[in-house]
Amino acid sequence: MDFVSIRIITDQIRPLVEFYETITGLTSKWFTEDFAELATTSCTLAIGSTRTLALFGADVAQPASNRSAIIEFRVDNVDAEYRRLANAVDDFVQVPTTMPWGNRSLLLRDPDGNLVNLFTPVTTEAIKKFDRKGRFFDGERRQ
Known part of the structure; x- marks a missing residue:
């Protein structure tokens, strides 16, 4: 899958x-x-x-009502993205902060109120977790 x-x-x-x-x-x-x-x-x-x-065939979704999911994008430099977006985004929730799991994260809201996380892995362990060429599942690369 x-x-x-x-x-x-x-x-x-x-x-x-x-x-x-x-x-x-x-x-x-x-x-x-x-x-x-x-x-x-x-x-x-x-x-x-x-x-x-x-x-x-039904009213299966309600716009602007998400309160549990975060849409995440890995970026090369989250601090540079924060500076780039400073005048373009209205709702920053958290400025770039290094999280305990090794990602430096910028949290903001889109126009519908959905949470969006832009992050950069910064610790050795977090960097190893991500690989631009492959996908990982349980720490193993899958093709």
């Missing part, structure tokens, strides 16, 4: 897509006016408007 994407449902698709383009530096691919994706090398962030919920 491969984890390939996470999808955010929103009432304000254009501002949310623009926010994630700003923080990631990526250009989104729009499939319809109600659905866009930002693809990284490891995973895709999909963003859909609430109108897409009708395709599932």
